[in-house]
Amino acid sequence: DAGITQSPRHKVTETGTPVTLRCHQTENHRYMYWYRQDPGHGLRLIHYSYGVKDTDKGEVSDGYSVSRSKTEDFLLTLESATSSQTSVYFCAISGGRGHAFFGQGTRLTVV
Amino acid sequence: DAKTTQPTSMDCAEGRAANLPCNHSTISGNEYVYWYRQIHSQGPQYIIHGLKNNETNEMASLIITEDRKSSTLILPHATLRDTAVYYCIVRGNFGNEKLTFGTGTRLTIIP
Numbered sequence A: 001d002a003g004i005t006q007s008p009r010h011k012v013t014e015t016g017t018p019v020t021l022r023c024h025q026t027e028n029h030r031y032m033y034w035y036r037q038d039p040g041h042g043l044r045l046i047h048y049s050y051g052v053k054d055t056d057k058g059e060v061s062d063g064y065s066v067s068r069s070k071t072e073d074f075l076l077t078l079e080s081a082t083s084s085q086t087s088v089y090f091c092a093i094s095g096g097r098g099h100a101f102f103g104q105g106t107r108l109t110v111v
Numbered sequence B: 001d002a003k004t005t006q007p008t009s010m011d012c013a014e015g016r017a018a019n020l021p022c023n024h025s026t027i028s029g030n031e032y033v034y035w036y037r038q039i040h041s042q043g044p045q046y047i048i049h050g051l052k053n054n055e056t057n058e059m060a061s062l063i064i065t066e067d068r069k070s071s072t073l074i075l076p077h078a079t080l081r082d083t084a085v086y087y088c089i090v091r092g093n094f095g096n097e098k099l100t101f102g103t104g105t106r107l108t109i110i111p
Helices: none
Strands: A004-007 A010-013 A019-025 A031-037 A043-051 A054-057 A064-070 A073-078 A087-094 A100-102 A106-110 B009-013 B018-023 B032-038 B045-050 B061-064 B070-075 B084-091 B105-110
Touching (some): A019 A106, A031 A073, A043 A073, A100 B045, B009 B018, B018 B032, B032 B061, B045 B061, B045 B070, B070 B084
Antiparallel strands (some): A031 A087, B018 B070, B032 B084, B061 B070, B084 B105
């Protein structure tokens, strides 16, 4: 399995609090992605990164920010969590021409 | 990004070949066709990808039409463990690495 780790795996937080999810890779891959998955929807891209400090928005980026200060870490931040952000979050990595590897997911509940 | 269209769901008898279609009529010349699957709530798993030639690996075969506007994923001898949601994705290379998922096909293998 590719070296990709998401933390935490589960989190419950209160509405209005900031939350940061971490994706860590040991593959030195250039591309990293954050997705969310909700019942009735497939995976929806939140943000992605194509290099250190190079990020771009996906289709559901409102309410989320990301940072990538080094190759191995891609952080997803919910500045002020809302109940609509209750979801399962997946991180993925890709080296470019090859395929993507996905993490095991983070289940976030905002109460 | 090129869009993909897949049937919402399919059934297949155990031991038979499962053929999953995908339409990608707006695919451009440098875009690859990727297939992933997601079993229950796990992270998506890579299956196979191709550009214009048919491809085969230990998991599946990928048949891409000559005009590249559609493709078929073939699981030659489906087992119960192949029950999953299958995603067909079109993805570029060299600067267009966004990885966008549709809603996929829910494949159910019938005993």
